Amino acid sequence: MTGSELVVDGVTLTAGARRLVRDVSLTARPGEVIGLVGPNGSGKSTLLRAVYRVLRPHDGQVRVDGRDAWSLPVRRLARTVAAVVQEPGADVDLTVREVVAMGRTPHKRLLDGDTPEDAALIESALGAVDATGLADRSFDRLSGGERQRVLIARALAQQPSLLVLDEPTNHLDIRHQLEVLGTLRRLPATVLVALHDLNLAAYYCDRLYVLRDGGVTASGPPGEVLTPRLLAEVYGVASEVAVHPRTGAPQVTFLPGARLPAHPAEAGRPAP
Template structure:
């Protein structure tokens, strides 16, 4: 598994008369972890859907290693790109191990069984997200956080060159948030991830793209992007941004309205 290059070039997305994303461009170089941040409704999920070929652009292109993703053969795309989405259901009548094994499907012919390599990759993926003990449990009886870890394991078992994730830390406790993002950070694959937690995004991502009202309003390394002025403009909040003494990453502290107001004389 090695990373691939992703290029989103002037993509515009619509749903009926509603424009979701307008003229958005971004790049992710092989092995980079790129974060999408922005308020609810800013277009993050819509843009990801265009990358993993669910929502076709009205204008612009999505290129994976130079090829138009929307013209690639489905099987080739499935071997190259894996997605972890927010709206994945829990109605699989399968065990956890069987769900994770689905990640190997793009690499097989019809009716092929699991090889020794497949089984090794499945067990490794389960172990990496701390879900090995869940392997024989029914997927539909797991908690939200457990299901999320299993779906991430399924994507890891796929061994993609590009991994696209929409809020992968949803439902996860703090330990598993850090574990999962640490796994993504260490992967040789290229990673495009939408995150709400700006401090996690600042710590784990090489570069950030900030979306607001369907447009990219800032892009670059976290230290350049996460400024008090931008956070006020995009999120409408007052924040202080410092450098974390141990990690060197930007540390965002949001201030309640009362703390932001000057003290009365």
């Protein structure tokens, strides 16, 4: 498994006459972890749907390794791109191991059984999300957080070169948030992930794209993007941003009750 190059080039997505995403461009180089951040309704999930080919762009193009994603044969797309989405899937009468094994389907012919290599990849994926102990349990009896981990394991078993995740840390406790994001960070695959937690995004992502009202407001390394001024403009909150002394990553502290900066020089300064 190696990383693919992703290019989103001037993509606009619509629903009737309404523009949901407008003229968005981003790049993810092979092996990078790229984060999408922004408030609710900013277009993060909608943009991801265009990348994993559920919502066709009205304008612009999504390219994977130089090819229009919408021109790829379904089987090749399934071998290249895996997605973990927010919408819960239907209850299925399958064990956890059987759900994770579905990730191997794009690599098989019809009616092929699991090979020893498949079995090893499935076990590895379960272990990566701390779900080995769930393997024989029924998927539809799991908690929301357990299901999320299993769906991430299924995507890992797929061995994609491009992994697209929409809020993968939802429902997860702190330990599993860190374990899942650490696993994504170590993958050779290219990762495009939407996150709400800015401190997790700052630590685990190579670059961030900040979306607001369907467009990109800022992009770049977390240390350049996450500023008190931007957080005030995009999220409407006062904050301080410092460099964490141990990790070296930007650390955002929100300031409840503080006034928003009236001038860029005041950004991050608490109210007297």
